[in-house]
Amino acid sequence: MQLDNNSFAAALSIAACSLLSGNAQAQTPEVTEPGWQFESAVMYYGETDRVQALEGIFSAKKSFEDQKLLNLKLTVDTLTGASANGAIAQSEVQTFTRPSGNGYYQISSGETPLDDTFRDTRVQFNGQWTQPLSRLYTVSGGIHLSNEYDYLSLGVNASIARDFNNRNTTLSTGFSLSNDTITPEGGIPLALADMPNYSQGKFEQDGWGSEATNAQYLATRSRDSDDKTTIDFLFGITQVINKNLITQLNYSYSQVDGYMTDPFKVTSIVDSEGITRRNIYESRPDSRQKNSVFAQAKYSLGESVVDISYRYLWDDWQVKSNTIDFRYWLPFDYGGYIEPHVRYYEQEAADFYKPLQLESDQIPEFVSSDYRIGDMTATTLGVKYGHPNNDGTEWAVRAEWYHQTSNDVGVALPGLLTADDVYSDVDAVILQFSYKF
């Protein structure tokens, strides 16, 4: 006898009712899939006297039948303020041409030269779809698009994961491909070209916009835009060790080809007295191969959770770096939590990094004075507090302090130059408010 299914449910209901003596007051089950889940965050990032950024993220997640998951994310950020242009401090006032060629900016004596031209708004969109492929396989694919005034980045990614060993071990592999185009206002400077007449007051003499200054500026420009392509491969293993410990180990390889020079950065050419004779636009190789190994462990101590991760990164620019990150998640009885965070980062400079170039030496093919590829140590200290609301929503605040120290790479400093003229520290605060609903 094959019952049709309505009568199957009805017959089962009658059987259950008689088993449970009739007073079961059986309730129709009410189960709902959570609808869209939203998460938003606003972050302020501010460096003392330098860059300030405001970034907002809005993320929407929805799960569908059969464990399919869609995640959409919109990011908007705006950047203002100044950023080191790579030149060294001098005892005289220094004048620099703006990257666009429309004007100049001056730096007082003894100050690290900062370019205050930066003002940009960026909009980024990410979409990611994840779903099981078969019993043990999960696949995921996504796109990203980021656009700002002078920069466009487009990318795709895909990965696949397989569970083993009662789903205690997961192996995953994936790739991401992206293409970034930079179109700086005024065009791309010629690598190693002299920044036009920064020190001779010629702009004032000839007047802005004059044919002579224009011609001089245009002589340093090569093309309107350039691009680079990045391909990343990632291999990961996640292992559940026991009820309280989960670990992850990743290896990633990244190949970048194309324009990686920063068109806004210069290197000071310095004479034996330590006086800057001129500044040249920096030049970086057009290929970079990065490798990194990342390990993470998360351990539950009953209520609280320890999260520790480590990354070692090395590349063919001879950059090497260590990153150690530690977080301790500590809940309170009422459901709130506090999470202190410490991060330590150290990096060894790229082989073409030079804080300055001696006039007497031959200028190498590649040179950059961008402190971000120099020797550096950075520390982050922070704390986050999260609070659940009665309606199931949750807010959190986070405050962090970030400190970067540029380390001496051992370049001889001519004349009266001191390490302070060449290397400087950066202090920043990060404030964030998040809301989940």
Added chain:
Amino acid sequence: MKVKPLIFIFVLISTLSGCSSLGVQPWERGTLAKQEMSLNASPLDSSLDDHIYFSKEASSGGKGFAGGGCGCN
């Protein structure tokens, strides 16, 4: 400055992974299934941090894709 990989951390991880009886039964996943035990428990924080460090340091990626992204550096 010479930066050397901190081998001992890997030794630690591989020692842990070398245990004979790794893993748990499905009904022992209670703790692991908690949100705070997820390897990326606060994805928005991570993406904001990644953006900061991507634009301020010479390293990126590792946990996920390094990717391209922005002209912020």
Added chain:
Amino acid sequence: MDFNLEVLKGGGWKCCFSAMASPCEVIFDSTDQELVNKLSHDLVTETKRIETKFSRYLPNSVVTQINQAAGEPINIDDETSKLLQFANQCFELSNGLFDITSGVLRKVWHFDGGDRIPSNKDIEKLMALIGWSKAQLYGDNLCLPKGMEIDLGGIGKEYAVDRVVQLLRQGQSGPALVNFGGDLATTSSRHNGKHWSVGIDLKGLGENVTRVIEFSQGAITTSGDANRYLLKDGIRYSHILNPKTGWPVQNAARSITVAAPTCIEAGIVSTIAMLQGKAAEEFLKTSGFQHWIFR
């Protein structure tokens, strides 16, 4: 009495204990500690009573007496009779797929992740001892052919959950969620329109993903072949055995979660769906019960 009471973040109490080889918990959406303590005591007593009465491992249980009757008719009490009536209904509704006499197959099938596959001959021998239709149940009288055994493992825990829910309702517990090793039921909706959030453990792409479903009333159970299986010559044998063939069900789902008015209904539907193998989706879809299937 052996249970732990914990105060919960955000108010409420959780009663934890161990029974029926599972971690058991009951969450009370109540601040009345005295009441919670009294009800916890009662519900643990009731759960242990059911466990002791129907466990096939305990020498004095009713199930053991039935299994040792060696073909003689025996008298059974009203509760046992009702449970067997229910099992009988399920046997008929599932066309014999749900069969409380199929437990003897465990004598030859050892689902320990190893590769010991029984011979056809061994299975044939046991098949003679399987088939609820050979049992005779008349009211408070049961006669089970000699050598046959019953096992109420497939409904006992769900039954206990429903009994506890009843007991809590009678005791005016207010909203409570009963969870015996993944078999869940509620006494009523929570205060202020809040939901009970229930996580179904899913994993993907190296992340520990818990799929959360929101649950305001009714019952939810999950059947799965989790990690009890045999592996031989690259073939994975699920521990879900088909009582009609004596062999594991092919293409059984990894796990099936079903929502129903009572725990015992949800449990039966998810178990029968597992037994359907490849046809589980079709069965669930037409059965009309809300479900989540994971392959």
